[in-house]
Amino acid sequence: MSEIANTFTLDGQIVHFTPGQTILEAALEAGLxxxxxxxxxxxxxxxxxxxxxxxxxxxxxxACTIKAMPGQEVQSSTPELDGRRxxxxxxxxxxxxxxxxxxxKSGNCKLQAVAYDLEMLNPHFPHFFPERPIDASHPDVxxxxxxxxxxxxxxxxxxxxxxxxxxxxxxxxxxSHLIINSPSGKLGDTDFALTDKAAHVCPVGxxxxxxxxxxxxxxxxxxxxxxxxxxxxxxxxxxx
Amino acid sequence: MSYLETAExxxxxxxxxxxxxxxxxxxxxxxxxxxxxxxxxxxxxHIVEFRGFEKFIEGRPYWxxxxxxxxxxxxxxxxxxxxxxKAMDIIAGYGAITPTAxxxxxxMHYGQIVQSHAVHxxxxxSPDLLLGFESDVAKRNIIGVVxxxxxxxxxxxxxxxxxxxxxxxxxxxxxxxxxxxPGGMNKALTIPERDAMLAKVDDMIAWSTAAIHMLKKLHExxxxxxxxxxxxxxxxxxxxxxxxxxxxxxxxxxxxxxxxxxxxxxxxxxNYESVFDEEVKPWSYMKFPFIRTLxxxxxxYKVGPLAxxxxxxxIPTPLAEKERxxxxxxxxxxxxxxxxxxxxxxxxxxxxGVEVIRDLLNDPDILGTDLIADKGARKEEAxxxxxxxxxxxxxxxxxxxxxxxxxxxxxxxxxNNNQAMNEAIRSVATRFLNGREVTEGLMNxxxxxxxxYDPCLSxxxxxxxxMPLEVSLTDLNGKIIDTRFKNMLGA
Numbered sequence: 001m002s003e004i005a006n007t008f009t010l011d012g013q014i015v016h017f018t019p020g021q022t023i024l025e026a027a028l029e030a031g032l033x034x035x036x037x038x039x040x041x042x043x044x045x046x047x048x049x050x051x052x053x054x055x056x057x058x059x060x061x062x063a064c065t066i067k068a069m070p071g072q073e074v075q076s077s078t079p080e081l082d083g084r085r086x087x088x089x090x091x092x093x094x095x096x097x098x099x100x101x102x103x104x105k106s107g108n109c110k111l112q113a114v115a116y117d118l119e120m121l122n123p124h125f126p127h128f129f130p131e132r133p134i135d136a137s138h139p140d141v142x143x144x145x146x147x148x149x150x151x152x153x154x155x156x157x158x159x160x161x162x163x164x165x166x167x168x169x170x171x172x173x174x175x176s177h178l179i180i181n182s183p184s185g186k187l188g189d190t191d192f193a194l195t196d197k198a199a200h201v202c203p204v205g206x207x208x209x210x211x212x213x214x215x216x217x218x219x220x221x222x223x224x225x226x227x228x229x230x231x232x233x234x235x236x237x238x239x240x
Numbered sequence: 241m242s243y244l245e246t247a248e249x250x251x252x253x254x255x256x257x258x259x260x261x262x263x264x265x266x267x268x269x270x271x272x273x274x275x276x277x278x279x280x281x282x283x284x285x286h287i288v289e290f291r292g293f294e295k296f297i298e299g300r301p302y303w304x305x306x307x308x309x310x311x312x313x314x315x316x317x318x319x320x321x322x323x324x325x326k327a328m329d330i331i332a333g334y335g336a337i338t339p340t341a342x343x344x345x346x347x348m349h350y351g352q353i354v355q356s357h358a359v360h361x362x363x364x365x366s367p368d369l370l371l372g373f374e375s376d377v378a379k380r381n382i383i384g385v386v387x388x389x390x391x392x393x394x395x396x397x398x399x400x401x402x403x404x405x406x407x408x409x410x411x412x413x414x415x416x417x418x419x420x421x422p423g424g425m426n427k428a429l430t431i432p433e434r435d436a437m438l439a440k441v442d443d444m445i446a447w448s449t450a451a452i453h454m455l456k457k458l459h460e461x462x463x464x465x466x467x468x469x470x471x472x473x474x475x476x477x478x479x480x481x482x483x484x485x486x487x488x489x490x491x492x493x494x495x496x497x498x499x500x501x502x503x504x505x506x507x508x509x510x511n512y513e514s515v516f517d518e519e520v521k522p523w524s525y526m527k528f529p530f531i532r533t534l535x536x537x538x539x540x541y542k543v544g545p546l547a548x549x550x551x552x553x554x555i556p557t558p559l560a561e562k563e564r565x566x567x568x569x570x571x572x573x574x575x576x577x578x579x580x581x582x583x584x585x586x587x588x589x590x591x592x593g594v595e596v597i598r599d600l601l602n603d604p605d606i607l608g609t610d611l612i613a614d615k616g617a618r619k620e621e622a623x624x625x626x627x628x629x630x631x632x633x634x635x636x637x638x639x640x641x642x643x644x645x646x647x648x649x650x651x652x653x654x655x656n657n658n659q660a661m662n663e664a665i666r667s668v669a670t671r672f673l674n675g676r677e678v679t680e681g682l683m684n685x686x687x688x689x690x691x692x693y694d695p696c697l698s699x700x701x702x703x704x705x706x707m708p709l710e711v712s713l714t715d716l717n718g719k720i721i722d723t724r725f726k727n728m729l730g731a
Binding site for chain 1: 304308311332411416419421422643644
């Protein structure tokens with residue numbers, strides 16, 4: 001009896017996986033991009049942004065949490081799924097204040113890169129324009145709540161990697177927001193440090209090292225030369 | 241209050257409106273009040289848009305400001321970036337920036353002078369000058385110029401392109417790049433980038449010289465018209481370096497009166513608040529700056545090319561200085577004040593810009609890699625000033641101990657020219673429109689006068705919290721029961 005191959009198909013392409021990998025992990029390792037925001041390979045996937053939703057054998061689920069299984073037929077880049085993803089992105093953009101033209105993360109921002117990849121050409125919905133003052137109380141790091149997409153990577157990293165528990169999400173639904181674990185609610189009153197891993201995991205421009213700004217010139221930023229899709233393919237090639 | 245600013249009995253007069261003023265940056269309108277005999281009683285340039293950058297920069301980190309504030313404008317963003325970064329160099333605690341960083345900043349700034357002056361002269365102003373103020377309005381645009389004078393139009397487009405490419409090589413993008421950061425620059429220039437610019441520079445010198453000669457020819461055709469159109473006496477202001485030379489990146493402020501007599505010289509722009517004040521008028525979103533010692537009636541002034549080339553002692557590049565001498569000659573020792581002479585001065589500056597770019601590109605320092613200065617103690621407040629294409633541009637910031645901007649004041653070039661533009665259209669209205677049946681061509685004369693100042697109206701509107709407001713409560717029959725005023729003159 002022949003051994004069952006550890007492969008599945010993603011939009012018709014055969015993808016090899018290592019048992020235990022999720023569909024997203026296997027796809028990224030193969031250089032195939034499935035849009036995502038909250039996934040970080042160093043953290044436990046929690047499927048909150050739903051951008052990586054794919055159709056697996058006819059049923060939808062998060063590619064970051066579904067384990068890869070032999071023979072799965074996975075659909076990702078379909079007009080319907082990409083249309084839904086665009087809607088999700090549009091909702092994220094209007095819910096916060098994501099002004100790429102003046103944002104120092106521009107060119108290095110995953111949200112911006114995914115929006116370009118999915119050809120999000122306008123916000124579609126009316127902007128909420130919430131009032132969210134920045135927290136610049138820490139000497140080395142600032143938080144711009146306007147740009148937070150509630151991906152929880154900082155929450156997980158501070159808790160599980162740094163062992164500090166600096167961040168949490170509070171509120172529910174539309175009122176969900178990032179909070180800081182200190183009596184004043186200010187980052188400056190915590191033991192957060194620039195050397196913490198949580199200071200460097202934000203996929204957007206919400207947690208930033210102070211006084212860096214635009215030090216990286218245009219042309220040398222992550223997504224200047226390659227789209228996020230091309231970058232994933234290049235990373236996979238480099239890793240072989 | 242100046243002549244023709246406010247009519248005595250406006251309710252009895254007819255109102256003519258030019259809305260919007262075309263071929264300028266931003267949105268403005270002109271209103272004219274006339275009586276039954278077409279006698280003019282009031283002429284005003286109103287700025288009808290509102291931006292509010294000063295307010296929404298508050299609460300932002302200081303290092304973000306040079307890049308975000310440049311979004312004020314799509315034509316001269318480099319000026320805003322550099323004025324802001326000059327202030328932020330000081331606030332961040334940097335001393336003098338490195339020679340390479342200063343030369344790269346100058347390179348992008350003069351690139352911007354060239355591209356902005358080219359877009360204004362060729363795209364916006366040349367249709368009036370080459371096709372005629374009263375020519376067919378359907379053809380009085382850059383497409384009309386392309387059809388009638390293809391060689392000139394092509395040179396204009398390519399001159400602008402060159403300026404934009406200079407900006408792109410230094411700042412990463414033609415419009416809204418990065419480049420200048422507190423303490424210096426974020427990218428060194430490469431040899432291929434330098435050589436690409438050098439390969440084009442001789443053509444650009446030839447074309448900007450040709451534009452000046454074309455303007456001279458137009459002037460020779462009717463000197464009196466070109467000298468007198470939109471003419472009125474005023475003070476003039478510009479930045480000069482220590483030896484009195486024109487310097488568009490850094491220097492002290494100099495103002496002369498209408499006869500060329502000095503009012504102040506080599507003023508440190510950090511003290512601008514003690515030198516200037518701003519008046520708010522109830523009919524415009526744009527403030528009216530004036531020199532404090534002379535007061536609002538007499539202290540307003542012109543800025544921009546015509547002011548700069550006449551307040552400086554010399555232009556420090558030979559070809560532009562030679563052209564400047566020809567412009568000065570028409571005044572017979574007295575400064576010239578005609579609005580159309582702005583175009584002549586503007587193209588002299590464009591030529592100067594290309595000469596400076598050439599000299600910078602041939603300077604070995606331009607390829608240096610020492611881009612960031614040494615850092616000292618943080619400061620809380622600083623002022624950055626630059627000569628933008630349209631005139632002197634002031635940026636003033638205060639930043640708290642958390643690195644967040646708490647105060648921002650911008651006095652942009654067009655605001656500095658506010659009273660001057662109003663006086664220009666009053667001069668033109670008095671000379672060309674008074675008592676005549678007003679036609680589209682005559683109305684365009686007013687726009688020609690405004691265009692000569694190359695106003696950027698979107699940059700200039702930010703009289704936040706000071707705008708006059710009148711609220712009236714009326715009964716069912718329209719009878720006013722109560723009225724409240726805020727910031728009204730005389731209220």
